[in-house]
Amino acid sequence: MRTLPLALCLAAAAFGQDLSGLRVIAFGAHPDDCDIRAGGTAAKYAARGAKVKFVAVTNGDAGHQTEGGGALARRRRAEAQEAGRRIGVEYEVLDNHDGELLPTVAIREQVIRKIRQWNADIVLAPRPNDYHPDHRYTGVLVQDAAYMVVVPNVTPDTPPLRKNPVFFYFSDRFRRPNPFRADVVIAIDDVVEKKLAMLDAHTSQVYEWLPWVDGELGQVPQDPAARKDWLRKQRFFAVDPAWKTSLAKWYGAKAAAVRHAEAFELCEYGRQPNDDEIRKLFPF
Ligand SMILES: [Zn+2]
Secondary structure (H helix, E strand, O other), X not given: OOHHHHHHHHHHHHHOOOOOOOEEEEEEOOOOHXXXXXXXXXXXXXXXXXXXXXXXXXXXXXXXXXXXXXXXXXXXXXXXXXXXXXXXXXXXXXXXXXXXXXXXXXXXHHHHHHHHHHOOOEEEEOOOOOOOHXXXXXXXXXXXXXXXXXXXXXXXXXXXXXXXXXXXXXXXOOOOOOOXXXXXXXXXXXXXXXXXXXXXXXXXXXXXXXXXXXXXXXHOOOOHHHHHHHHHHHOOXXXXXXXXXXXXXXHHHHXXXXXXXXXXXXXXXXXXXXXXXXXXXXXX
């Protein structure tokens, strides 16, 4: 009689709580932004049965030193879809130009439709203060959708949500007008290799464009296994010291052993969950 509950307990300890039924959508400006900020958390969600979708609001057709336009956009879309496949999330790339994103009503409507169609419980996005205008305006666009998703006469071609989702921001290091606040920290030590595999799919970004911007293109190995090892050394996904208090709040005594994490800040504009609800909304 006691065997089954024990087995369930062991399963719960190994895999965390069952999150099937939960629907998560994340918006990044470019194909790879969601992956960098929330790829580990998304992999954990997917492993626990939640449905996750990443949306790149621009098609990435500008950010490259030797390629551009439609051919680059097609390459970036294929990379994003492969990245999503590697961790079990859906990935959509919207066809807005890279480097030219503005918070227009037309693109706000695209964001509203995506949140409604996904029937999202949780929405993740960048904060609206960031060095890159596309990141900044993605933050503004999602903030501007945070109430409108429940308003029937706004974007009336897509039925409104009856329950406003919870909105969280990705982490960043920008300090003005206010620094990022780690309201939730998710330990990702158990999925670091999955996150790495996801980033490894973005060849044109992580092995070409980003190292070129940093003046390190000559250091990227040609061999696929060697360059993945190089990538592992580039991106540590380490716990930011500023997240330690929050990490201890959510993980208790286990927090000291956590080496890799992702953090999120609650947006004031969506539904406001209490701590008990947050425990049911994130893959701790
Ligand atoms: Zn970006």
